[in-house]
Amino acid sequence: MSHTPQSRDEAARDEAQPVNAEGADEVAVEANRRLYYGWQWLLFGILAIAYSLFHLVSLNIYPLETWSFRILHIAGALILGYGLYAGTQFADDDSRRSAAWMRWLSYALLVPALYALVRVIMMQQEMSAGAMRIAPEIEAWHFGYPLILATVAGILLSWSYRQVRDRLSPADLVLMVCALAVAGYLLVMFNSPLRASTGTSFAPMGISYAAIAGSLLILELTRRVAGLALVIISAIFLAYVFAGPYLPGFLGYPGLSVGRFFSQVYTDAGILGPTTAVSSTYIILFIIFAAFLQASKVGDYFINFAFAAAGRARGGPAKVSIFASGLMGMINGTSAGNVVSTGSLTIPLMKKVGYPARSAGAIEAAASTGGQIMPPIMGAGAFIMAEVTGIPYTEIAVAAIIPAILYFLSIYCMVDFEAARKGMRGMRSDEIPKFRRLVKQVYLFAPIIILIAALFMGYSVIRAGTLATASAAVVSWISPNKMGLRAILKALQLAGGMSIQIIAVCACAGLIVGVIALTGVGARFSSLLLGLAGVSQLLALFFAMCISILLGMGMPTTAAYAVAASVVAPGLIEIGIQPLVAHFFVFYFAVVSAITPPVALASYAAAGISGDRAMSTSVASFKIGLAAFIVPFMFFYSPAMLLEGSWMQILRVGVTATLGIVLLSATVQAWFFGPVKAWQRIVMLIGALCMIYGGLMTDVAGLAIGIVLFLLQRGRNDGGTRSVASD
Structure with missing residues (x-):
């Protein structure tokens, strides 16, 4: 675009800044989310603030015993979750x-729920008075049975109990009391010598009763906040615990009794294990950090900055979507959430400059999914x-740099080549924010920079995250959106609400991890992969890819990776792949399950905004994000992609892989420096795969193919390209 001096009218239009991101930091209100007023709003606001402060204090000032901390972490999320999310649709009017x-x-x-809670208090008094254990009949008739009755009946009632949006359902109040009773009993027992008896015939049955009720509460909350996919997969795994002894082949195992299984599943072997360990430390801390960034309107600034930086390029809004989604992905950490926050602005603008609804939604879905692999935060999966x-977080974040660059470069090239092929324009200067204004507020990037600097200076993730959160509040004091006490409390309240989904998902994933650990199915899957690797390592990797995507379909990234890491990664390590490479392999495919048909959460969210069909959008986003399905294989064939090796190896692999990604994008879009014929696309695909493979000879062959095609394109299509560009 030519840079001519602006007239006064143009300057006036720039002052107006018609495209200005506002509300990107607002949290979308789900269909089953309650909106309280009056004393109920105040009560749940205080609970959410207290929940966030509990974690900040416990992580930085007054640490609690590990299991106790995690039990309280889950219990708080259950109480808040059942208070804020209804089990069914709200009634439109009083008659319904x-x-x-x-x-x-x-x-x-x-009555039974409160009775179980009262009995917990009485049991705690008995144990404090010196009792070694509680009588089994007391645990059964006065705690276990009333608790399970109230939990099961409360869940069933909540499915059909319709109410207005601003009131708490009595059925959900029952479930909140049950969550308190579960947490109370587990705290009593796990802070006594009986903790060592879990998984044995000496374990009190009360632990199993509490674990059954707690598992049901977690599954139901997960259904409310994340949909049925993860719940169904969890139910299949739970069914396997008791059906496994009757299954043939490698799936069969000796079996576990109800008591033995459930006395262990609510320990660090399952629900209180790695997934909850992460959600109760790193994830909740970064959610609080994200809430502080949102309260200071940094998300709006990120999107406006992206518009100012990339809006004028051809297909401008699509390129804005790429940059904005990468920046926002560092804040919200969920693919579908990223689509909703940035796509509501970028998708309509993409359609305005000529992208079909399908392409607009697909670009946003693919770009938003990339936010999960964008260092330094990379969504919750990296934690x-x-x-x-056991690999340091900073090492994981550094290893992710080249793959993230390749992914976003691929989407950028796909977008650019499509814009060139269709002769699309960029946005006019009067349609985007003024860059010189935005650059004056570049200090709003300071919290992110401080976070990265603190991590690489050797601070722990918790200390770095806390420092970055504090810096977000301080930086806001020199911005137009100053954070006073009210805004800080609002951010803490926002964090409490935002954390519910990810904590429920992590706890539910912990249930699956517990099944895998206690039944040994992961080890049997590893032996299956080992057998496949004896035939072909590529076949074993392809099978691992399919399982990772299948496990991740319809699930949030965190749960998808947690499950795949338990099932698939050990098998990959068993066949000789380095742990970092194996875990990055399954992590990438867990992430891209969000754009993989037929169940593609990010694509479905984008289709809802673009107005196109969900399946068409998911197929298009799969095509645009194609590089993400190839990059993980590069980890195996070229570990230098993850910065494993000498600097010369890393440089060579990085450069050739970049060129290969450009050729791959040109192949998909049938455009390089002009239209690409069918035979050229085939040759181009071969060249792309050669350079992506990473061997020295294949790199040379790929480079030769690329140079020949470049010369052919420039010689044959140079004039046509200029004419399209001038249009």
Whole structure:
């Protein structure tokens, strides 16, 4: 675009800044989310603030015993979750509300729930007075049975109990009391010598009763906040625990009794294991950090900055989507959430400059999914990777740099080539924010920079995250959106609400991890991969890819990676792949399950905004994000991609892989420096795969193919390209 001096009219239009991101930091209100007023709003606001402060204090000032901290972490999320999320749709008017008998039945269930809670208090007093254990009949008749009755009946009632949006359902009040009773009993028992008896015939049955009720509460909350996919997969794994002894082949195992399984599943072997360890430390801390960034309107600034930087390029809004989604991905850490926050602005603008609805939604979905692999935060999966592998988080973040660059470069080239092929324009200067204004507020990037600097200066992740959170508040004092006490409390309240989904998902994933650990199915899967590797390592990797995507379909990234890391990664390590490479392999495919048909959460969210069909959008986003399905294989064939090796190896692999990604994008879009013929696309694909493979000879062959095609394109299509560009 030519840079001519602006007239006064143009300057006036720039002053108006018609494209200005506002509300990107607002949290989307789900269909089943309650909106309280008056004393109920105040009560749940205080609970959310207290929940966030509990974690900040416990992580930085007054640490608690590990299991106790994790039990309280889950219990707080359950209480908040059942208070804020309804189990069914809200009634449109009073005539569609539930019958009075259902309300009274719900209140009647408070009796067994409160009775179980009171018995927990009495048991705690007995144990404090010197009792070695509680009588089994007391645990069964006065705690276990009332608790399970209230939990099961409360969940069933909540499915059909319809109410107005601003009131708490009595059925959900029952479930909140049950969550308190579960946490109370587990705290009593796990802080006594009986903790060592879990998984044996000497374990109190009360632990199993509490674990059954707690598992049901976690599954139901997960259904409310994350959908049925993860719940169904969890149910299949739970069914395997008891059906496994009757299954043939490698799936069979000796079996576990109800008591033995459930006395262990609510320990660090399952629900209180690695996934909850991460959600109760790193994830909750970065959610609080994200809430502080949102409260200071940094998300709006990120999107406006992206518009100012990339809006004028051809297909401008699509390129803005790439940059904005990468920046926002560092804040919200979920693919679908990223789509909603940035796509509501970028998708309509993409359609305005000529992208079909399908392409607009697909670009946003693919770009938003990339936010999960964008260092330094990389979504919650990176923290779980650090916890599971023992590899320092900073090493994981550094290793992710080249793959993230390749992924976003691929999407950028796909977008650019499509814009060139269709002769699209960029946005006019009067349609985007003024860059010189935005650059004056570049200090808003300071919290992110401080976070990165603190991590690489050797601070722990918790200390670095806390420092970055504090810096977000301080930086806001020199910005137009100053954070006073009210704004800080608002950010803490926001963090409490934002954390519910990810904590429920992590706890539910912990249930699956517990099944895998206690039944040994992961080890049998590893032996299956080992057998496949004897035939072909590529076949074993392809099978691992399919399983990782299948496990991740319809699930949030965190749960998808946690499950795949338990099932697939050990098998990859068993066949000789380095732990970092193996975990990055399954992590990438868990992430891209969000754009993989037929169940593609990010694509479905984008289709809802673009107006196109969900399946068409998911197929298009799969095509645009194709590089993400190839890059993980590069980890195996070229570990230098993850910065494993000498600097010369890393440089060579990085450069050739970049060129290969450009050729791959040109192949998909049938455009390089002009239209690409069918035979050229085939040759181009071969050249791309040669350079992506990473061997010295294949790199040379790929470079030769690329140079020949470049010369052919420049010689044959140079004039046509200029004419399209001038249009």
